Amino acid sequence: MGAFQKIKEKIAGMGKDDFPDEFNEDFIEIDSNADAAKPRAKILVKPYAVEDFSDIKQVIDDLREGYTIALVDIRSLRDKDLVELKRAVNKLKKTTDAMEGDIAGLGDHFLVITPSFAQIYRNKEVEDMQ
Numbered sequence: 001m002g003a004f005q006k007i008k009e010k011i012a013g014m015g016k017d018d019f020p021d022e023f024n025e026d027f028i029e030i031d032s033n034a035d036a037a038k039p040r041a042k043i044l045v046k047p048y049a050v051e052d053f054s055d056i057k058q059v060i061d062d063l064r065e066g067y068t069i070a071l072v073d074i075r076s077l078r079d080k081d082l083v084e085l086k087r088a089v090n091k092l093k094k095t096t097d098a099m100e101g102d103i104a105g106l107g108d109h110f111l112v113i114t115p116s117f118a119q120i121y122r123n124k125e126v127e128d129m130q
Contacts, residue, residue, distance in 0.1 A: 043118075045069045051076040056088050059113070060095050066115050075109040 046068050048059050055077075062068040072092070077085045092113060096103040100116040112120055 041067045043067055043069060045071065047071045047073065049073045049076065050088060051080070053077075053084050053088050053091075056091055059092065063095060063101065063113060063115065064099065066099070068115070069118060070111070070113040071106075072111040072113065073109060074111060078109070 044062075044067055046062060048055070048070055050056055050059070050072055056072075059070050059072055063070060074085060074088070077088060089111070092111065093103055096113055102114045102118065102120045104112050104120045104122065106112050114120060
């Protein structure tokens with residue numbers, strides 16, 4: 001006798017009393033307020049001042065948590081060391097790409113970095129002029 005035939009006979013021979021009580025009810029009650037009771041994490045828009053390469057560690061750590069939109073002031077680093085600025089911006093770009101976020105310059109002094117659920121608006125006319 002095949003395995004499927006044995007299973008079929010076993011199931012056919014089971015009565016209503018052979019199943020646990022929760023399977024004998026016609027419906028199951030679901031608590032619709034269970035998800036509403038959970039507190040949702042708020043999105044934090046946080047400013048950062050980057051004066052040297054090591055300052056981006058805190059920015060990256062906060063971005064990886066996924067609930068932070070970073071406004072990064074790069075003015076001090078730009079005035080101090082352009083090589084370190086490029087290194088810092090590249091590291092921030094790689095991290096942003098890895099988490100599928102978005103990064104854009106805001107003027108000459110700021111970077112805006114968002115998590116994956118947010119996108120930075122880019123005006124077509126402004127992009128065409130650059």
